[in-house]
Amino acid sequence: MKFLWTPTSHFNLANMFTFVNITAGLMATYFITQNNFTFAIILAWIGGAFDIFDGKIARKYKLSNEFGVQLDSFADFLSFVLVPVFLIFQASYATNLHGFTLILAAIISIYYVISGLRRLIHFNLNTDAGEVDNYFTGVPTPLGAILLWLVYLLNAYAILPAAGVMIAMLLIGWSLNSTIKVKHP
Secondary structure, eight states, rough: GGGGGTOOOOTTTHHHHHHHHHHHHHHHHHHHHHTTTHHHHHHHHHHHHHHHHHHHHHHTTOOOOOHHHHHHHHHHIIIIIHHHHHIIIIIIIIIHOOOOOOOOOHHHHEEEEEHHHHHHHHHTTOTTTTTOSSEEESHHHHHHHHHHHHHHHHTTTTTOOHHHHHHHHHHHHHTTTTSOEOOOO
């Protein structure tokens, strides 16, 4: 079990937490395809909890490495970009929109996915393993996902129509790569 405490191991304890995040994201995606949105959201939040702990474990036990940085961003892309976009598309757009508005919703969803991917790549290119800045520049993808969950809930309870969801998704997607400063927790 020494590999769990070895910084160069791809299967160290911090990375194992990241693998659980990835597993939760994959399972959430499956449940979205089955229209089981409640279970998908629970799995996404479980992934989010493991995302918080993987970084804390990596820093506390000095397990940070380049592999872990890349793995964490992949997990973030899956759990905090793809899963919320798939959820909104399946639960809000696919059931309520048709024709041109559904195509527009698809374009906005792709814009969000590209924005999230760009943000994560930019973060990886400008971050050293084990280092944490006091502030993020641009909204981090986990916070973007939380904002999208709120948008989903507003739509699910008929407070925000599909057009409002599209506008919110555009704004949140823009904020991922903005110059907004967000304090690191």
